[in-house]
Amino acid sequence: MNRQVVFVLPAPTLVSLDDDAGIRLRTSAAARNLTRAGWARVGRNVLHFSTQSWHRKPPVNLERQSIYVFPFWALRAFWWTEVRRAGISFVVDIPESLLTVEQAYRRATQMSTRLRYVAARLWYRLRPPDPLALTAEILSAAAGVVCSSGAQRDSFKDLNSRCTVIHDAFPTDEYAMCKLHLDNESCVLLWVGQASTLFQLEVIAEVVRQLQTERGVELLVVTGPDMGRAARGTRSPALFLRRLGLRARVAPWQRNTVSSLMMRGDIGLAPVDGNKEFYWSKGPHRVQLYQFAGIPVVGSKIPSYCTWIRHGETGLLAGDSDQWRQSLAALVGDCCLRAFLGRNGALQAWAACSEEAISREWARFIGDVTT
Numbered sequence: 001m002n003r004q005v006v007f008v009l010p011a012p013t014l015v016s017l018d019d020d021a022g023i024r025l026r027t028s029a030a031a032r033n034l035t036r037a038g039w040a041r042v043g044r045n046v047l048h049f050s051t052q053s054w055h056r057k058p059p060v061n062l063e064r065q066s067i068y069v070f071p072f073w074a075l076r077a078f079w080w081t082e083v084r085r086a087g088i089s090f091v092v093d094i095p096e097s098l099l100t101v102e103q104a105y106r107r108a109t110q111m112s113t114r115l116r117y118v119a120a121r122l123w124y125r126l127r128p129p130d131p132l133a134l135t136a137e138i139l140s141a142a143a144g145v146v147c148s149s150g151a152q153r154d155s156f157k158d159l160n161s162r163c164t165v166i167h168d169a170f171p172t173d174e175y176a177m178c179k180l181h182l183d184n185e186s187c188v189l190l191w192v193g194q195a196s197t198l199f200q201l202e203v204i205a206e207v208v209r210q211l212q213t214e215r216g217v218e219l220l221v222v223t224g225p226d227m228g229r230a231a232r233g234t235r236s237p238a239l240f241l242r243r244l245g246l247r248a249r250v251a252p253w254q255r256n257t258v259s260s261l262m263m264r265g266d267i268g269l270a271p272v273d274g275n276k277e278f279y280w281s282k283g284p285h286r287v288q289l290y291q292f293a294g295i296p297v298v299g300s301k302i303p304s305y306c307t308w309i310r311h312g313e314t315g316l317l318a319g320d321s322d323q324w325r326q327s328l329a330a331l332v333g334d335c336c337l338r339a340f341l342g343r344n345g346a347l348q349a350w351a352a353c354s355e356e357a358i359s360r361e362w363a364r365f366i367g368d369v370t371t
Helices: 029-036 072-086 098-108 113-124 131-141 150-156 195-214 237-243 258-262 285-292 303-308 321-332 335-353 355-369
Strands: 003-007 023-025 040-043 046-049 066-071 089-093 144-147 163-165 188-194 218-224 249-252 267-270 297-300 316-318
Touching: 066 072, 066 355, 072 089, 072 131, 089 355, 144 150, 144 355, 150 163, 150 303, 188 195, 188 258, 188 285, 195 218, 195 237, 195 321, 218 237, 218 258, 237 249, 267 285, 267 321, 285 297, 285 303, 285 335, 297 321, 316 321, 321 335, 335 355
Parallel strands: 003 023, 003 066, 066 089, 089 144, 144 163, 188 218, 188 267, 218 249, 267 297, 297 316
Antiparallel strands: 040 046
């Protein structure tokens, strides 16, 4: 039996589901009205809710004959009471931050009752019931759970056996260019991310400073606003980078220019502090972003990066400052190595993270949980 599938605010990816899966996406008049209102764009077999309005509840009617895909925070903030009352089938898409937020709350619950209440309001801004119990209730009731990383899947499979990992898709029209590494004279280090995560560069600031002094490498930072926040209290990424002693060009992230900006980079940087629990459940999205553009990447040794990157074949892994120094120095001085890793990484990312590949993953998973 065919089931309508509705990706609710915001969908993690553009999805086109095959007829073979027995599933079709809603393209009703209501969806077209949402498109005109800026909530969604509808194409052939595609309904994609905009991420720009995640904090507002969209006017979608819940129907028992449909299956819904909810991002976790939107479901808990807006929809859970209605979903539970209506008894509809749904899949929940979990953000990579959920696991570590839950861990932080568990630590807070070991404090006094007053501090426990303050911690709950701080992390969730919700009134009782206990957010942990509410999270468990939602995940247990879901027809399926989509995680960002294997660490998340392993942590939540006791609540729901139908957990899977599906990566974000990269629109092929936005990332159509692939870097050709032909120049060995100059080298540009590239970091792409939200302003609120810029502090991750602190992990390799000393190494980059040394390379800038000794090898004359450049640093290009492509970043955009993140809900009005910036790196650790400063609203100026350029100022923050100067405080780290880094000479960098800061370019604004824009959807129509990000691909061409990335073509100016030669080495992609994906540093995080692997000693912090926060990053243990982080997905490999940033690594895949560089790979999609054919840019060789050096990433920190966190679980998802170690699983995704085949060291020396599709990228390089670095666990401490010495390994970062060795990896970056090797790439800076060898355009052939950059081309080799960039080409292999691109083949890996395009095979696994193109719109077509991710669409097949969603179709397969939703087909499994609706049978």
